[in-house]
């Protein structure tokens with residue numbers, strides 16, 4: 235059986251967990267905290283969660299994991315059958331990862347873990363996030379999902395990246411990034427109502443509350 239490693243306060247862990255649930259996989263969750271040291275790096279080479287364990291070995295990076303899972307159960311597709319539209323989905327995911335996720339991740343220490351704000355990092359991150367959000371607007375049609383009538387991997391990826399980007403932008407710049415993209419608020423609401431997303435988001439919220447109590 236697939237094993238999903240990580241912890242519930244991670245938005246990337248939530249993303250992959252929802253994907254597993256939506257695709258109907260049976261899996262086991264294994265609690266592990268990320269660390270940049272051996273032997274963890276044997277399992278996840280840049281020291282991050284989530285990663286999965288399957289018969290063939292260990293796999294990290296959420297997009298690689300979801301791509302693999304997608305190919306295992308193709309009869310519940312979360313990608314378009316058309317190769318150009320599939321590439322457009324990959325384009326959107328890449329934009330969200332490079333211009334939003336990578337940028338906010340450099341500010342997490344300040345937003346969630348009591349570290350001081352590195353103003354140079356913040357100043358550098360914002361223009362890239364503006365570009366990323368503007369690209370999300372151009373690449374999405376919100377009818378009702380980002381790329382059309384069917385939910386795809388891009389919806390799960392973007393939803394969970396934004397779930398963390400939103401509080402980061404709020405705290406660092408007092409910036410409402412949802413208002414930046416027309417259609418985003420309704421789409422976030424739509425995604426949040428999917429039963430598996432609801433379940434995982436409740437677990438995520440509870441895990442964050444427990445974590446904050448212990449800080």
Ligand SMILES: N[C@@H](CCC(=O)N[C@@H](CS)C(=O)NCC(=O)O)C(=O)O
Pocket residue numbers: 243244245246247268269270281282283284294295296297339
């Ligand atoms: N690019 C990775 C990002 C995963 C990620 O950022 N994981 C965070 C938790 S949400 C982590 O493990 N952080 C530990 C660290 O950076 O030391 C993916 O797509 O899975």
